[in-house]
Amino acid sequence: MKKPNIAILGATGVVGREILKIMDELKVEYKSLKLLSSAKSAGTELKFQGESYIVEEAVPESFDGINIVIASAGGTTSKKFAPEIVKRGGVLIDNSSAFRMEPDVPLVIAYVNDEDLKKHKGIIANPNCSTSQLMLVLKPLHEKAKIKRLIVSTYQSVSGAGLAAINELTADTKANLAGEGFKNVCFKKPISFNVIPQIDSFCENGYTKEEMKVTNETKKILHLDASTPISCTAVRVPVYRGHSEAVDIEFENEITPDEARNILGNAFGVKVIDNPEDYEYPTTRDAANQDPVFVGRIRKNIAFKNGLSLWCVGDNLRIGAALNTVRICKKITEMNLF
Amino acid sequence: MKKPNIAILGATGVVGREILKIMDELKVEYKSLKLLSSAKSAGTELKFQGESYIVEEAVPESFDGINIVIASAGGTTSKKFAPEIVKRGGVLIDNSSAFRMEPDVPLVIAYVNDEDLKKHKGIIANPNCSTSQLMLVLKPLHEKAKIKRLIVSTYQSVSGAGLAAINELTADTKANLAGEGFKNVCFKKPISFNVIPQIDSFCENGYTKEEMKVTNETKKILHLDASTPISCTAVRVPVYRGHSEAVDIEFENEITPDEARNILGNAFGVKVIDNPEDYEYPTTRDAANQDPVFVGRIRKNIAFKNGLSLWCVGDNLRIGAALNTVRICKKITEMNLF
Numbered sequence: 001m002k003k004p005n006i007a008i009l010g011a012t013g014v015v016g017r018e019i020l021k022i023m024d025e026l027k028v029e030y031k032s033l034k035l036l037s038s039a040k041s042a043g044t045e046l047k048f049q050g051e052s053y054i055v056e057e058a059v060p061e062s063f064d065g066i067n068i069v070i071a072s073a074g075g076t077t078s079k080k081f082a083p084e085i086v087k088r089g090g091v092l093i094d095n096s097s098a099f100r101m102e103p104d105v106p107l108v109i110a111y112v113n114d115e116d117l118k119k120h121k122g123i124i125a126n127p128n129c130s131t132s133q134l135m136l137v138l139k140p141l142h143e144k145a146k147i148k149r150l151i152v153s154t155y156q157s158v159s160g161a162g163l164a165a166i167n168e169l170t171a172d173t174k175a176n177l178a179g180e181g182f183k184n185v186c187f188k189k190p191i192s193f194n195v196i197p198q199i200d201s202f203c204e205n206g207y208t209k210e211e212m213k214v215t216n217e218t219k220k221i222l223h224l225d226a227s228t229p230i231s232c233t234a235v236r237v238p239v240y241r242g243h244s245e246a247v248d249i250e251f252e253n254e255i256t257p258d259e260a261r262n263i264l265g266n267a268f269g270v271k272v273i274d275n276p277e278d279y280e281y282p283t284t285r286d287a288a289n290q291d292p293v294f295v296g297r298i299r300k301n302i303a304f305k306n307g308l309s310l311w312c313v314g315d316n317l318r319i320g321a322a323l324n325t326v327r328i329c330k331k332i333t334e335m336n337l338f
Numbered sequence: 339m340k341k342p343n344i345a346i347l348g349a350t351g352v353v354g355r356e357i358l359k360i361m362d363e364l365k366v367e368y369k370s371l372k373l374l375s376s377a378k379s380a381g382t383e384l385k386f387q388g389e390s391y392i393v394e395e396a397v398p399e400s401f402d403g404i405n406i407v408i409a410s411a412g413g414t415t416s417k418k419f420a421p422e423i424v425k426r427g428g429v430l431i432d433n434s435s436a437f438r439m440e441p442d443v444p445l446v447i448a449y450v451n452d453e454d455l456k457k458h459k460g461i462i463a464n465p466n467c468s469t470s471q472l473m474l475v476l477k478p479l480h481e482k483a484k485i486k487r488l489i490v491s492t493y494q495s496v497s498g499a500g501l502a503a504i505n506e507l508t509a510d511t512k513a514n515l516a517g518e519g520f521k522n523v524c525f526k527k528p529i530s531f532n533v534i535p536q537i538d539s540f541c542e543n544g545y546t547k548e549e550m551k552v553t554n555e556t557k558k559i560l561h562l563d564a565s566t567p568i569s570c571t572a573v574r575v576p577v578y579r580g581h582s583e584a585v586d587i588e589f590e591n592e593i594t595p596d597e598a599r600n601i602l603g604n605a606f607g608v609k610v611i612d613n614p615e616d617y618e619y620p621t622t623r624d625a626a627n628q629d630p631v632f633v634g635r636i637r638k639n640i641a642f643k644n645g646l647s648l649w650c651v652g653d654n655l656r657i658g659a660a661l662n663t664v665r666i667c668k669k670i671t672e673m674n675l676f
Contacts, residue, residue, distance in 0.1 A: 149641055153491035153584040155533045155573065169531075170515065177512060188617040193507075195493045195575055195582050195622040197635050197649045202614045206595060206637025206647075215640065229641035233584035233649065235493065237533055237575050244533050246491040246571035257544065276540045279526040284533040297535050299544025302553065303487055303567035309544075311535045311571065 003031040004338055006329070007066045007090075009081065010073030011035035011055050012044050014163050015095060018322035019070055020048050026326055029333070036062055038073070060084040067338045070325045071095060086122035091338045093124050093325050097209075100125040100217060107220045109135040110327035111268040117328070117337055124328055127221060128213040129320025130154050130234060130243055133293045135221050136319070137312050138249070140267040141260055142222055145251035145306065152214055152232040153246045156199060157239040157284065160316050161186060169238055187236070196236040210234040242284040243316045250304035257298045260308055264295050269319070274298050282313040290315055291323060341369040342676055344667070345404045345428075347419065348411030349373035349393050350382050352501050353433060356660035357408055358386050364664055367671070374400055376411070398422040405676045408663045409433060424460035429676045431462050431663050435547075438463040438555060445558045447473040448665035449606040455666070455675055462666055465559060466551040467658025468492050468572060468581055471631045473559050474657070475650050476587070478605040479598055480560055483589035483644065490552055490570040493582040493622065494537060498654050499524060499574075507576055525574070534574040548572040580622040581654045588642035595636045598646055602633055607657070612636050620651040628653055629661060 006028070010016045016037075035046055035055045042057035056062060058077070063069065063085045071078050075098035082099070085092045099105040106116035107125045112135045117124060127135065130152075138147065158165040165186040172192035175182035182190065189196050200209035207215075214232040218224065265272050271292035273282045281296030293314040301307030314320060332338050344366070348354045354375075373384055373393045380395035394400060396415070401407060401423045409416050413436035420437070423430045437443040444454035445463045450473045455462060465473065468490075476485065496503040503524040510530035513520035520528065527534050538547035545553075552570035556562065603610050609630035611620045619634030631652040639645030652658060670676050 151489050151586050151641055153571070155493070155575070173511060174515060177508065177515075189621045190623060193577050193623065195577060197582070197584070197619055197621070198614065198617070205640065206614070206635070207640070231586060231639050231641035231645075231647060233491070233586075233635070233647060235582075235584065237493070239531050239533060239576070244535070244573075246535070246573065248489050248569060248571075276536065276544070279536070281535055283527045283535070285528060285531065297544070297571070301569050302543070302545070303489055303569035307569075309569060309571060 001333065002336065003029050004067035004333055005032045005065055006030045007034040007036055007063065007069045009036045009058055009069055009071040009077065011046060012037045012041040013072060014159065015072040015317060015321045018317050019072065019326060020046065022318065022322050022326045024049055026330060028326060028330055034062065034066065063088050063090055066090045068093065068329055068332065070329055072321065072325070082123055091120065091122055091124065091332060093126060093328050095126045095321055095325055097128060097213065099123050100127065101220065107217060108328055109221055110324055110331050112136060112139045113221050114331055117332055117335060120337065126321065126325045126328065127217045128210070129160055129316040130156065130210065130245065131214050131217040132320050132324055133243060133312060133314030134218065134245060134247065136267065136269045136293045137264065137295055139222060140263045141249065141255065144259065144263055145253040145255035147222070147224060147228065147249060148252050149250035150218065150230040151248040154232065154234045155237045155244040155284065156234060157241050157243060157316060158191060158236065159241045160243070166240060169240065191236065191238050193238060197233065199234040199236055208234055239284050241315060241317065242287040242313055243320060244284045244311065244313045247310050247312060248301050248303070249308050251306040251308070254306050255308060257300055257308065260298050269293060270295055272296070281311060284313055287313040287315045291318060293319055339671065340674065341367050342405035342671055343370045343403055344368045345372040345374055345401065345407045347374045347396055347407055347409040347415065349384060350375045350379040351410060352497065353410040353655060353659045356655050357410065357664060358384065360656065360660050360664045362387055364668060366664060366668055372400065372404065401426050401428055404428045406431065406667055406670065408667055410659065410663070420461055429458065429460055429462065429670060431464060431666050433464045433659055433663055435466065435551065437461050438465065439558065445555060446666055447559055448662055448669050450474060450477045451559050452669055455670055455673060458675065464659065464663045464666065465555045466548065467498055467654040468494065468548065468583065469552050469555040470658050470662055471581060471650060471652030472556065472583060472585065474605065474607040474631045475602065475633055477560060478601045479587070479593065482597065482601055483591040483593035485560070485562060485566065485587060486590050487588035488556065488568040489586040491584045492570065492572045493575045494572060495577040495579050495581060495622065495654060496529060496574065497579045498581070504578060507578065529574065529576050531576060535571065537572040537574055546572055577622050579653060579655065580625040580651055581658060582622045582649065582651045585648050585650060586639050586641070587646050589644040589646070592644050593646060595638055595646065598636050607631060608633055610634070619649060622651055625651040625653045629656060631657055
């Protein structure tokens, strides 16, 4: 197996640091490793596997000789450097939404649609966090009973909005408990002890971009018909880390809760915690810093003929971002796709 | 109009105190007022409209000569005293779940199904908090387009679980921020910076009682066919006051978001806040201590042919409990039904 020269673009960010942690955990093999960031963060020293790395400012020439770039530096940066990476023969694994819906770009959850990786033309997109955790759960159920309709309501933590949002939850909560005023900046509404029904900006149809990502990315990853009815309501809750989702699924064919529990019990990257009588079900905090997507509350949905309802929880920084990009990096190395 | 002798059973509780506040706000007229509680809380002094009341222990004879009892003291207490109240000619407006699904007991949201009050045989039930706020929103939409299917995911505050739960959220949050451990008591899982997918205990079918209340009470209040498909996932969030709900509705007939906004803009007890481009939509904290149910995020649901999605927020202690019981008290006085 050929070992790649790897660069991490956006290495100093919340997700970038998580990527490094996971590269270590998953024992990613590489020939060389380069850490890149904006001019602002360049010069930062980061430790990795006992070695010290000085983060460099990303410029086109940074990608000379690089085989795989894992990028988590926002859509603008990805768009700027993608052609530079590709023309130098590198493969970009991009965590932004910039390329996800482009027909030429595989949108991949490792172990869900790995075959799509083979079609890449230099760019591979990592799905949105709320989609990602759902795919590991839905794929094996879809294989068994075929998804006909999907309704998702999310309970998303603030870490998806970055470090400043994490700090705002803390500061706002402290002020609230002390009976002091607080001026929210990251969030458009106070986040402490509150629930905000908006993530990302609004589309023409009244859904937010976050909600439409769940709709459109799910169809692309699971190869569903474009007309498959999927609706999502994406909501921010005052939680630091982990996204939860209430999921209502209508299937073409019958599938019982016991069958679903069995299937998910054997599925890659999924852990079933589902014994409600003993209060065994996943809460959001259970997922923090964990790899699996946790699933519970599996029951026959009483509003659909062949329906299931379930509750799924994942770490939005890991399975929702860093973990899947690193898994893709391993896959394209193993599959010799760089 | 005949003025009733009124007793409040459970006067010292969170909801009991809210009932007194609202009786004052709504200028409820009465001949006499008696405040009742368990032996434990008897002797408490409560102020009401400038007068001082000593709370008495509820015994059967407490209800001699009482025309209307507003009870919020739990199902066991309601069951114990209901026959005593009824045989003395009084009307019980009960906030517990004890009688809600009994065929002889009207389950009423004031201004939604007032006609049902006429069928009472001494007991009138107040719906569960998550159902209550939804009814004011769904009734006028149902009249226009007929509900065919309903999917609800809730974001419920801790105050629904009482004063101890409110205190636990504060104590747990403070401990969490200080990096200290905390032993949860009220909630089966830590509530600080967490989301818990369980409210009330579990039924045979895998839904919780709270979830089945939304299903069954909605059908009873809106006089829907028993086979109407309704599914709910009820979830606790770290919020003090106010319940929010992501609601997906399929209708028999077409109804556009604009039509829905118009209808709800003119509906009793509902306030539309729905201008997402300017970040105008209700968050949970907006509803605290407010009477209206706030509705926003009204959009065509893309998973159903004649579908709407919306977000509704209500104060669980007011419209979810105290406000509606007091409104019913006024209604049966005006309608001469005691």
